[in-house]
Amino acid sequence: MKLPGYGVLAHDLDVTAGDVTRVPGILRDLKAGDTVAMPTVRMLADDLGLPVELAGGWVWESSRRWLGDWQRFWRDARSALIEAGPDDLPAVYALAAVKAVTNAFLGGWLRAPEHNRTASLRVDWAHQVIARARMNAVRGISKASAKPLAIVADTAYFGGIGELGGMWVDEHRFSLGSWKTEKRATATAEIVAAYASGRPNRFRDAINAEMEARR
Structure with missing residues (x-):
């Protein structure tokens, strides 16, 4: 295998x-x-x-790893830009561009015949890359001290209890080989009910709705 x-x-x-x-x-x-x-x-x-x-x-x-050099180039660029910190505005914009390029290439360009008419149209490559990234994400989650409430695409959700007793849910996103905490939601009755349904997508939608309501 x-x-x-x-x-x-x-x-x-x-x-x-x-x-x-x-x-x-x-x-x-x-x-x-x-x-x-x-x-x-x-x-x-x-x-x-x-x-x-x-x-x-x-x-x-x-x-052979045809995309190996490509992946290392963008991974190293991402690491350097993250290290520059959020106060370095040019680095922040450059990091957004790096993420846009890698996501567009791996998520669409490799498998989009309506847009890509070059030799880089390789649906089979896209399937292997995405599946391997998902495998690495699951392996990373297995090393965490807490168990995720759910995993949806490249996002994992963990729960906890605050100092005042309120429950919350953290959203962690997997990108270019590492997990990053994106945002936190208060565990409302709707979120709890969505989790109890056993449907990860419904759970994710309830979390997104709570975050949107607080904007």
């Missing part, structure tokens, strides 16, 4: 066989016959301990 490629699930994914809170919301409803990138198969089986059986698949027996 360490080779890049795709696997076809033989059975519906049983998330109850492991720690459901660590399973990204987008993967909780995988069904028999679904095709997933191999890094996702590795994450489900090795990192989350879920029973995964493949009915078939395709792998590249030889490969």
Whole structure:
């Protein structure tokens, strides 16, 4: 499973066989016959301990990291700009540009035939990169002392209790190999009910609604 490629699930994914809170919301409803990138198969089986059986698949027996130099260039640029600090206004603007370029390339350009008519149109690369990033994010979360309430896309949510007894939810976002705290929401009755529903997307929407209401 360490080779890049795709696997076809033989059975519906049983998330109850492991720690459901660590399973990204987008993967909780995988069904028999679904095709997933191999890094996702590795994450489900090795990192989350879920029973995964493949009915078939395709792998590249030889490969190389074509995007390795590209990734290192933008990662190093991001690290240097973050180190410059929020008081360095040019660095703040440059960091926003770096994030926009990397997100647009990995999230769209690699897999957008309506916009990209070059040799860099590689949907298979995009699938492997995104799946590997999700795997690394889940591995990073597993090292945290607290368990996430939910994981949605590149965002994980953790809860806590303040000094005065109020409950809150922190939003952490995974980008270019690291987690960063983005914002905090007060745990309203709507957020608690959304969490109880067991649907990560509903939980995320309730958190976003609470943050929007406080603006």
